[in-house]
Amino acid sequence: MLKVEDLSVFYGQIQALKSISFEVKQGEVVTLIGANGAGKSTVLKTISGLLRGRNGSSITFMGQDISRMEPHRIVERGLSHVPEGRRIFLQMSVLENLQMGAYTGAGDMEADIEQVFERFPRLRERQRQVAGTLSGGEQQMLAIGRALMSRPKLMMLDEPSMGLAPILIEQIFDIITELNAAGTTILLVEQNARMALSVAHRGYVLETGRVVLADTAQALLNSDAVKKAYLGG
Amino acid sequence: MIFISQLINGVHVGSIYALVALGYSMVYGIIKLINFAHGDIIMVASYAVWYGAVRMGLPTWAAILLSIVICPLLGMLIEKIAYKPLRGSARISLLITAIGVSFLLQNLARMIFTATPQSLPALIPGKLSVGPWTLSYTTLVTIAVAVVMMLCLNLLVSRTKMGKAMRAVSEDTEAAQLMGINVNHTISFTFAIGSGLAAVAAVLYCCSYPQVSPTMGSLLGLKAFVAAVLGGIGSIPGAMVGGFVIGIAESLTKGYIHSGLADALVFLILIVVLIVRPAGLMGVHRPEKV
Structure with missing residues (x-):
């Protein structure tokens, strides 16, 4: 449904994303996890058209190249983005x-x-x-x-748990599961790796602008590297 | 008696300031630019009326219509050519460009129409007399038109889809894009509305001061800018209130202190506002996001 290939993004001289590739299939919940500054939000912003990838980057949504499209056209195609910090009016x-x-x-x-x-x-x-x-x-x-x-056919959520009490976090993740069950594909960016992996089918681990691990959510939850770095040992 | 008539005068000029101030405030709200070329739109609008009525011999209403059609187009054109390419660059570049556009418009007018001021016929002659009171039709029409325009603008901004999109873009441009709002259209639309209001203000101004010259927009524009800052730049109700306050303050100064001090007072107000309440009367202080 959504396919990102060799995506590189720069902020001025600084390279935030170094040729990352990943994919979200119809009906899935996919999560991108990683520490602060790993480039998670940059990925979402580039997919929605707020940032542009370097030449050679490719983003296809439902078979169509959206990497040069204006943000409002991308929303029209059924891809919506709940930005970090909610950004309601x-x-x-x-x-x-x-x-x-x-x-x-x-x-x-x-x-x-x-x-x-x-x-x-x-x-x-x-x-x-x-x-x-x-x-x-x-x-x-x-x-x-x-x-x-x-x-939306695909909804991207950026840190929906940020700054919320644990009980509310549970609620938000329940909602994500419900939305997915109702047919919305989800791409979830989270620092709260345990919660994110518990609702996701698959996950990608981002470190300083690179995808370092990609697996099913279950496998990532059990992986020693992930446990050590993101789940508190 | 003097007080009442000065007050009415104040509301009269104030409503013109308010209409112009709205353009400053709306454009600032949406692209954070003090559009210094806005005052010169008034000048272009006035020349359009003069050209239509005097040179082409059109009936007054047609000359006014011409002016109100030209200005929104000009506003959008300026935005497309001068400001849009600079979106995302430092704000100071945008500001300097706006000053450049202002000089360009003034000098174009000087080239085409010469620096000699031109006179307009009286657009709304006559006055209303009720007992000891007299009120010129110009004053009545000016206040009425300005109030109607403001009510319409309020409806536009609070009820229509485009108006709400303007508010959304002005509050958070990125989030607005994520809603599917076409930011370019919204910005063009804002310039069109702001310039249209300036054209209406220009016509009303010409009713009272029937003379046009290439630099006529400067002082009027600056005073309206002070009104926008006083009200809280970016705030639509603020621009309206600011306009009336400046108009009344100016008029009372003329009546009770000295007419030569009226302009000085306006800029004194600006200084005081910037020191005491930089966000203005109705503005919200929003710290810069990092």
Whole structure:
């Protein structure tokens, strides 16, 4: 469904990604794990078109090359990105945030909003409220709800657990599993490797801009190297 | 009595400042650029009215329409040619470019129409008399048109899809792109609206001061810029409030202190705002993201 090949990305002189390749197949939950600065967020930003890969990099989504496409065209193709730090529109209401998510006009907006409210009842209660007044967990739910509004075939989530209480993290990961069961393919970037691997089918380990390990989630959970570096021994 | 009439004068000029200030604020909100060429859009709009009404002999309404059609196009064109190629580069480059565009427009006007000021016919003659009160139709029309424009803008920004997209881009451009918003279109649209409002302001200004010259936009533009900063640059309601406050303050200074001090007072307000409350009356202080 999504295929990344030889992706290299530079910030000025600094090379953030060194020719990485990976793949997400239809129906999967795939996770990219790695420490701070490994380049995880850079991968997602490049796939969504916010950053550009060097010549020779290739990103194909559903058989189409998207590596030179503008970000709004990529969203229209059914690839949505829940960015790191949620990035909801803090000065807009909850409802307006969801309407922005439906900007591409992929589905019936009213019905989709209703669906998001069913999944996240807290958002219905707070729909008229300015999003900046929501708690961290509610903001993450809004960010996911907003991304669902474009009816994505593939959803990329960047650190959805960041800054949340353990109970909320559980909830967010349950939601990810549910979304996947409902047919959305997921690409998940996480520092919380244990949680990420527990919901994923497959995983890739990123270290300073390179893929150093690729395996099924189960195998990665059991791998000594991963245990030592990311799961606390 | 003097107070009331000065106040009405203040609201009259203030509504023109407010319309111009909106353009500054909206453009700043969306690309973080102080568009110093914005004042010169007023000049172009005024020349368009003059050219239409005097040179081409069009009826007044047609000359006004011409001006209100040309300016949004010019605003979008300037953005495409001068600002868009610099997106992502240092803000100071963008600012200097804006000053360059301002000089370009002024000198083009000087080349085409010469530096000699041209006179316009009275666009809205007559005055309304109720008992001891007299009020020129120009004042009434100016305030009414400005208020209607502001109400429309409010509706646009709060209700329409494009308006909400403008707010989204101005709050977080990257996140807006991830929603599928075409940022280029949104920026063009913002320039069009801002320049359109400036054109309306120019027409209203010409009703009161029926003279056009290549540099007429400078001072008016600067004062409107002060109004935008006072209100909180980037804030739409702030620009409106700022415009009225500056207009009234200027008018009261003329009435009670000295008319020569009116301009100085406006810039004194700017200095005080920058020292005391840099975010402006209604602006939100947003620390720079690193």
